[in-house]
Amino acid sequence: xxxxxxxxxxLASSDEYKSARFFRDVFxxxxxxxxxxxxxxxxxxxxxxxxxxxxxxxxxxYPPFVAVYIQVEDIKxxxxxxxxxxxxxxxxxxEPSPGSLVCLFNEPSGVTFAMIQQK
Numbered sequence: 001x002x003x004x005x006x007x008x009x010x011l012a013s014s015d016e017y018k019s020a021r022f023f024r025d026v027f028x029x030x031x032x033x034x035x036x037x038x039x040x041x042x043x044x045x046x047x048x049x050x051x052x053x054x055x056x057x058x059x060x061x062y063p064p065f066v067a068v069y070i071q072v073e074d075i076k077x078x079x080x081x082x083x084x085x086x087x088x089x090x091x092x093x094x095e096p097s098p099g100s101l102v103c104l105f106n107e108p109s110g111v112t113f114a115m116i117q118q119k
Contacts, residue, residue, distance in 0.1 A: 004078075007071040007116065009053040014064050016040055016057040023055070031055065067104070067114050075101045075117035082107075082115075093117075 013019035020040040024031040030043040039056030072078045075093045082105045083089060090104035090112060101117040 004070050004072055006051050006068055008051055008069050010067045010069075011053065011055045012058045012062055012065045012067070013055055014057065016055050020055050065112065067112065069102075069114045069116045072115045072117050075103055075115055078115055079103050079105070 011019060016039060020031045020033075020042075023029050023042065029045065031040050032043070033039070034041045037054075039054050042053035042055060044052050079089060079093055086108040088106040088110075090106055091102075093101045093103040093115075096102050099119045101119070103115045104112055105115065106112050
């Protein structure tokens with residue numbers, strides 16, 4: 001892998017059904033509720049960048065947010081680079097699901113992003 005691409009995004013909405021309908025109706029995106037995952041999956045249109053997305057309502061009291069996930073090869077090394085270049089670690093690298101490590105961070109102005117490493 002080269003270039004650390006954006007591989008997916010999440011929209012934490014106060015009303016996931018309303019948001020899902022909005023993106024489906026406005027942009028014509030294929031948005032389906034995934035029973036297994038418990039939230040909406042946004043499939044990218046054919047012939048476009050492969051980054052797919054998810055729309056959900058957080059289980060805890062978080063304000064609405066968008067998270068952009070950047071794929072990296074060595075999440076611990078990149079975690080250190082974030083700090084070295086003025087960023088702030090929000091959550092240390094952790095394994096939210098088998099096979100992937102995730103680390104949330106703020107870039108210097110405070111905007112939150114996420115890094116993901118596939119095992």
